[in-house]
Amino acid sequence: MPRRHRGAGALVGAMILAASCLFASRAWADETSECWRRFLQDRGGEGPAGEVVAVNFVGQTFRVPAAYLWRGLPRAALGDQDAIWLMALAPDFAPPTAEQVQGFWRPTSPTLLVTIFGHPNFLHGQALLDTFVRAYGHRNLDGERDANGFVVLRASSLSAANWGEIHVPPEGPNDLFHCSLNESVPFPSCTARRWMGGRLRLEMNFRKHLIPQYPVMRAALAAFMRCAVGPQGIPGQVWPPPAQTNE
Numbered sequence: 001m002p003r004r005h006r007g008a009g010a011l012v013g014a015m016i017l018a019a020s021c022l023f024a025s026r027a028w029a030d031e032t033s034e035c036w037r038r039f040l041q042d043r044g045g046e047g048p049a050g051e052v053v054a055v056n057f058v059g060q061t062f063r064v065p066a067a068y069l070w071r072g073l074p075r076a077a078l079g080d081q082d083a084i085w086l087m088a089l090a091p092d093f094a095p096p097t098a099e100q101v102q103g104f105w106r107p108t109s110p111t112l113l114v115t116i117f118g119h120p121n122f123l124h125g126q127a128l129l130d131t132f133v134r135a136y137g138h139r140n141l142d143g144e145r146d147a148n149g150f151v152v153l154r155a156s157s158l159s160a161a162n163w164g165e166i167h168v169p170p171e172g173p174n175d176l177f178h179c180s181l182n183e184s185v186p187f188p189s190c191t192a193r194r195w196m197g198g199r200l201r202l203e204m205n206f207r208k209h210l211i212p213q214y215p216v217m218r219a220a221l222a223a224f225m226r227c228a229v230g231p232q233g234i235p236g237q238v239w240p241p242p243a244q245t246n247e
Helices: 002-041 076-081 098-105 125-136 158-163 208-229
Strands: 052-057 060-065 083-089 111-117 151-154 165-168 177-179 189-197 200-207
Touching: 002 052, 002 060, 002 208, 052 083, 060 083, 060 208, 083 098, 098 111, 111 208, 125 158, 125 165, 158 177, 177 208, 189 208, 200 208
Parallel strands: none
Antiparallel strands: 052 060, 083 111, 111 200, 151 165, 165 177, 177 189, 189 200
């Protein structure tokens, strides 16, 4: 008889645990849907929960409205060799239309490409800046700053390719972005990188004419990813920071 009591107790405990997990999962989904509803409403549209897609990638679940997904879902068979590809409109990350996605490659496109990678071999912040300054001799010429007051460092030769310019914000290099030189490619563009935590990192690519809008894009990207990762966040999360802090 005691064994039966213990067995029944274990069963009840398992049922309670399962119910708790289900409740937590539903609460997380509800909070994520509400986050997206507010995010999209602030950008002029409503985002019903049915449009939010769960995207599983290298052990992390992201929930993103289908309108932002590009190239479909990552393929599990490729693991961290694949990526999550997203597109949004500058500067506030409104969802793009099909025509705007197709026009991403145009030189004056307002469309942003955001890529989430699943392998951590990535320098960031001061280490990233130091590596490229050593490799290409970047330096600031005559105190040059961009439209946002970021210090502009220019490479000594065209061999730096997409790293021809590095824009460093006044608060330090953690939020730097780099751009191709105007004369090096037909359509100059820029890339901002973020280490999210653990194995996950992110890149945001945008046309160079959008540099004056970078502070708005930076804040919108952080708000977008807070909704995508949900209240549980990422193990060892470094970015995005909590909403009340500086993006």
